[in-house]
Amino acid sequence: MDLNSYNNVWVIGEQRQGKIQPVTIELIGEGRKLANQLNKKLAVVIPGNNIDNLAEDLLHYGVDIVYYLKHELLENFSTQGITIAVSDLILDRKPEIVLVGATSIGRDIAPRIAGRVGTGLTADCTKLEIDLTDNKILQTRPAFGGNLMATIICPKNRPQMSTVRPGVMEKAPYTEEVKGTIEVVTPNLKPEMIHTKLVEILELKKRLVNLTDAKxxxxxxxxxxxxxxxxxxxxxxxxxxxxxxxxxxxxxxxxxxxxxxxxxxxxxxxxxxxxxxxxxxxxxxxxxxxxxxxxxxxxxxxxxxxxxxxxxxxxxxxxxxxxxxxxxxxxx
Missing domain, CATH: 3.40.50.1220 (TPP-binding domain)
Structure with a gap:
């Protein structure tokens, strides 16, 4: 694997029912710091359909590129659909670092994507740093029930992938100025590739708890x-x-x-x-x-x-x- 052929920092964005999830803004904030240290660009990948407004909104958080994976089969969340679409884009564009939220969705797709692109994955990171001697990302996560902190590296494979727990990183600030661009990408998806079908969306009856955004x-x-x-x-x-x-x-x-x-x-x-x-x-x-x-x-x-x-x-x-x-x- 030619490690020098991999560039830039990516955030895999998460949206639910047409709303960007807070963890995406947190990852953009952290991704911006990493990209600046590496002197690279920061990109956000957002899968979906008919969410052009969300792609435009993401530009207001200081990202350089928004890859809008637009397809009717991504209208609703699909584990296989998103995994295939994001993996193909990674193999084609070769990002150096990929960050995913450690949410129910992120924990579902991140290991599948890592498996498809042939790299490792460090889960539930609480701290990310760059070793500028060789541009390795130092991925720190609690281990042994939180009794010690382990720092993990991925020296031989790319991209370097991490899932980050919601609420850990500071959110990127919203700015009126927009410098980035949107690239609409049509994934190579066919109905037979997706083995599950959304039958019904059930409303959750119990009280929703929003600890992440609580002041x-x-x-x-x-x-x-x-x-x-x-x-x-x-x-x-x-x-x-x-x-x-x-x-x-x-x-x-x-x-x-x-x-x-x-x-x-x-x-x-x-x-x-x-x-x-x-x-x-x-x-x-x-x-x-x-x-x-x-x-x-x-x-x-x-x-x-x-x-x-x-x-x-x-x-x-x-x-x-x-x-x-x-x-x-x-x-x-």
């Missing part, structure tokens, strides 16, 4: 001692216009749905304010929320590790502290 998160852990404790946290979150999060211990206890889980095995978040209620501060949980701008900890144990990373700490029973917080908010 304020009120999170509960083992210290709640019961499922009813999350009702109190929900009252505080509602007063603040935030979301409710949880530690793995609370989820494993069956007190709240897994969609609320924050940490190494859950969602990574970086809100403006993170209120940790009855959370001790295990390293696995800290891996998912330590980038919060302000961390407020409420815990009865003054020796809890969470107090070493918080900006504001309250030693006390959360069942006494939170009602007082709610009362104070109501008065204001």
């Amino acid at each position: 304020i998160i009120v999170s509960g852990g083992r210290g709640l001692k019961k499922a009813e404790g999350f009702e109190l946290l929900r009252k505080l979150a509602d007063k603040l216009g935030g979301e409710v999060g949880a530690s793995r211990a609370a989820v494993d206890s069956g007190w709240i749905d897994q969609s609320h889980q924050i940490g190494q095995t859950g969602t990574t978040v970086r809100p403006t304010v993170y209120i940790a209620c009855g959370i001790s501060g295990a390293i696995q949980h800290l891996a998912g929320m330590s980038e919060s701008k302000y961390i407020v900890a409420i815990n009865k144990d003054p020796q809890a590790p969470i107090f070493k990373v918080c900006d504001y700490g309250i030693v006390g029973d959360l069942y006494d502290v939170i009602p007082e917080m709610i009362e104070w908010i109501d008065k204001k």
Whole structure:
């Protein structure tokens, strides 16, 4: 493999029902940094059909090229369709680095694409750096349950592929100025290549949790001692216009749905304010929320590790502290 024939940084964009997903903007922000270090171009690949407006919107985030994979068979999400279309484009254009969001969609297509193009894939990265001595990307991810960080390289194959957890990287800023271009690419797709068929889209009845975009998160852990404790946290979150999060211990206890889980095995978040209620501060949980701008900890144990990373700490029973917080908010 001629490594010198590979160029530029690509982001595989994700859109659902005509809306660009936040992780795509986060990857553009990180991809821009990598591309600038390498003095290369940044491209976004967006599969779909009748989404010309989304391709145009992506140019406002500082990308150089938008590859719009336009095909009627990509009207709705198709694992095989997207895998084939993106893989063929990679084999033809030869990007040096490819970034994919570690979402349900990204985790579905990324290993398939890597397999088709003959390269490796580092999953769930939390940090990406460039070794400028040979333009290798240093892909860092937690290992052994978050107890150590492993840095992985792909020295002999290209592209170098990573999936990145949502909420880890800073979003690219929106700009009015547009310098990039859109290239519409028609993938070589035929109906017989796709072995599944969309029959019906069912509306999800349960409350959707948007932890990634939340500016304020009120999170509960083992210290709640019961499922009813999350009702109190929900009252505080509602007063603040935030979301409710949880530690793995609370989820494993069956007190709240897994969609609320924050940490190494859950969602990574970086809100403006993170209120940790009855959370001790295990390293696995800290891996998912330590980038919060302000961390407020409420815990009865003054020796809890969470107090070493918080900006504001309250030693006390959360069942006494939170009602007082709610009362104070109501008065204001």
